[in-house]
Amino acid sequence: MTSTKKQAVKLSYSPQACSFVPHVALCEAGIEAELILAQVGNMSKEFEALNPKCRVPVLAIEEEVITEMSAVLTAIASITPEAHLFGQNTMETVRVYEWLNYLSTTAHAQSFASVWRTERFTGDDEAYPSIQTRGVENVKDVYALVEGKLSEHESDYAVGSSFTVADPFLILIYFWAAKLNIMMEASYPRYSSYVGRLLSRPSIVEALKFNVGLRVLSAPRK
Numbered sequence: 401m402t403s404t405k406k407q408a409v410k411l412s413y414s415p416q417a418c419s420f421v422p423h424v425a426l427c428e429a430g431i432e433a434e435l436i437l438a439q440v441g442n443m444s445k446e447f448e449a450l451n452p453k454c455r456v457p458v459l460a461i462e463e464e465v466i467t468e469m470s471a472v473l474t475a476i477a478s479i480t481p482e483a484h485l486f487g488q489n490t491m492e493t494v495r496v497y498e499w500l501n502y503l504s505t506t507a508h509a510q511s512f513a514s515v516w517r518t519e520r521f522t523g524d525d526e527a528y529p530s531i532q533t534r535g536v537e538n539v540k541d542v543y544a545l546v547e548g549k550l551s552e553h554e555s556d557y558a559v560g561s562s563f564t565v566a567d568p569f570l571i572l573i574y575f576w577a578a579k580l581n582i583m584m585e586a587s588y589p590r591y592s593s594y595v596g597r598l599l600s601r602p603s604i605v606e607a608l609k610f611n612v613g614l615r616v617l618s619a620p621r622k
């Protein structure tokens with residue numbers, strides 16, 4: 401991409417949604433973006449026209465409208481390559497995409513969505529409880545996998561030894577545990593301490609101002 405920091409950048413977001421991740425990335429990259437509220441559950445006709453998939457995040461760079469998490473994050477990172485948001489070398493970039501794809505698909509679109517958007521998985525209301533129960537189990541499997549991967553990796557970050565866009569995505573799904581009343585510290589201590597250390601990072605603090613309601617049930621130890 402040939403974008404520069406001077407181009408008009410707009411992020412459509414919804415509080416507590418996955419748009420938190422590109423918001424953090426924009427802050428990390430030092431890109432001034434206009435934030436446009438596209439409330440999940442009450443999206444405007446204008447937003448539906450912008451993204452007929454009716455999902456946030458949507459990033460607009462001048463006339464380019466970009467959807468889908470990995471694409472949005474790639475676009476942000478390409479504006480400010482010096483921020484190394486996809487890692488410091490090719491293998492780290494590969495690992496960042498490995499996290500993003502897992503978190504977007506297995507974690508978000510399959511596990512969380514089956515609990516929160518059960519109507520997308522069945523037309524049978526009576527099947528909801530069993531799908532949601534399995535969904536919560538799947539979410540816990542995701543947390544267990546994250547716990548294991550982070551435990552194998554002696555770093556304050558998920559990939560390499562610097563902050564990448566994998567980090568805010570992992571923090572986001574940690575916050576989502578509170579919505580499901582999953583107590584994280586006892587079961588996932590490594591994941592909890594990782595999140596605890598990153599919570600005071602300025603980009604996270606800034607993005608949280610637009611995401612009231614994202615929280616942890618108890619402050620994780622650092």
Ligand SMILES: N[C@@H](CCC(=O)N[C@@H](CS)C(=O)NCC(=O)O)C(=O)O
Pocket residue numbers: 416417418419440441454455456457467468469470504517
């Ligand atoms: N495949 C999309 C999915 C994004 C997505 O599901 N976003 C949620 C918010 S976390 C959304 O906009 N949901 C609107 C709805 O379910 O009506 C991506 O990875 O960007």
